[in-house]
Amino acid sequence: MVGHAFMGAAHSHAWRTAGRFFDLPVRLELTAVCGRSEQRAASAAERYGWQSYETDWRALVARPDIDVVDICTPGDSHAQIAQAALAAGKHVMCEKPLANSVAEAEAMVDAAHKARQAGVRSMVAFNYRRVPALVLARRLVEEGRLGTIHQVRAQYLQDWLVDPEFPLAWRLRKDRAGSGALGDLGAHSIDAAQYLTGQRISSVGALLETFVTERPLPESASGLSGKGGSERGRVTVDDAALFTARFDGGAIGVFEATRFATGHKNAMRIEVSGSRGTLAFDAESMNELAFHDRSEDPDTAGFRRVLVTEPTHPYLDAWWPPGHLIGYEHSFTHQVRDFAEAVAGGTDPRPSFADGLQVQRVLAAVETSAAALGVHIPVPAAPRS
Template structure:
């Protein structure tokens, strides 16, 4: 263990401490670390998050990340982090291949767990994690999946409006998540393109988000799907770390073992029809998540590239004046906005992670089950597995089994 001095300063804080240990420190780790640093400085939390330790296999890399992100100490073995008595919460920000092992060990050790999405790389792993979480909850140990887009104020408002009946019975849900970061066929074979590490490709990375959002907003689970998937570039250059030159260097290549794109339709328990598109080959689209819900009384539409806005059509208004109107979701009455800036001063992507920490800490302090739970994460995994099964069987309609009470909440 390599401890570092705590350089934080401030007035005395008599709130009970909540020691946080994070495993992984790259893209998601950096986002989570910023949220742990920020949440208690913005929201009045019942517990005081303490950034106790971060774990990573590369000693130099994890020490640099600790200095940059604000962790008090480092570990080079996640097992040592889980075993520490000053760690109360284990935050898992690693590739999917290690989610189950770390989460199961942390829950067995009595640690609360925040695990990045998708919950696992397989239904079997997700089912084991959900079962362990349910058993741990009896002992007061809490767990949550990191579907951060639920914490976008505009989408939280959309969920509130659906729950209030503003759309009436749902008819359609359509969702897209479009990126273009692997359009270049010479982009290297990184871990996200290997099934043994990532579990799946665009389906698990992007599709998991829109499946969770669709079920969350609808308040219902998907009961069946019909799907097609495609891998457009089937071999790529090995990364330099694997002994190959940089992308485009003409060195050794390896097989891409995940999907590049997934397209599927579905049906909700209440009868609404759904369509989903997840791809990393939408040239020109960087992080384009869009979702629209159409109901008997109105519609809601959201675009992540305009994440402070929600578009609402009230179908009960007179036709002469009816139409989609923009709601700027920055009012203090809107979800999460009571702690931020004056109306009109917009928030960004990183705030969704701050809100995630806010909700988790409140749940831990109150002894409540956080949402989305590991059971909700399992429900998403069941949908993803049904999509893969349908695609493998020529787009055959494939039921999504309901397991462990995993309906979306």
């Protein structure tokens, strides 16, 4: 695994846990973790259960005892690491967004396609696809329970940047992160909307806003915690993104991603409405799905709260008795399970790098539209994997 901060912790937990709860066709070994600081990499190895550590990802990729490379770094290094790992014959899991630009994502898709011919697999890590309630929602859509899909309403609301004295972390620099709330949060909503509906976003009209344009420079290199110093630097990404969308299957959508929604910590919400019903999900109530069936008697019809904890629900036969809740970390464990099963079975895990490219093209179109004052911009279709 390359990178060991927030996502590295979540991924480490998943790699440690997946084989203990699911009957996997392979045995997972946490061979090595990589970070630029020897002290922090050694500490991460000890804390998260990795057998060794490296301070250069190139050394990690070259090791013959490693079969899979999991990329948990900022977006500016995804393309370089992924392409090198695939060329070295390593299967790759890469955090979202896939890259910082469409060009980088296209190069990653080309590398993945070439590696695939040699049996080397790759996947982009959109963990919300592994939340049981959302997988159940997709199943209901596929079964036709919503009828013709008309509308999608998606929000991703956080508030950790409201304090103007929060330091200039890497997530606030375009050269490191690619974009702000748009890529950090909006990418999840875009992927979830396309996953649930089975339709791709074909055009967008957008508005981006940066509320705090300068922040204190961080005193430490990590920049994700602690107080900033006296010097200030420019914020080069968006704090909030709003856009409307058309889907290639006829649906329309409205999207909001912000890190300035005071009082909201991780409200990843999505609602899909069709001719026969509506489904709604909120990550702050992760074990629940709201479902309205329009065919029911209107005297008693309404949104039904579905507690997604039954053993017949996706993934949940491996966990606890009904009513005993699971959490955020389980989505990463499910992700590892699916990845390991696909690689061992010689099939392509999903979402693919091509799926990641499709999201990347939507992100780029949103930025282009915002720069053109909201003009609707078409989204070129990525190749289907």
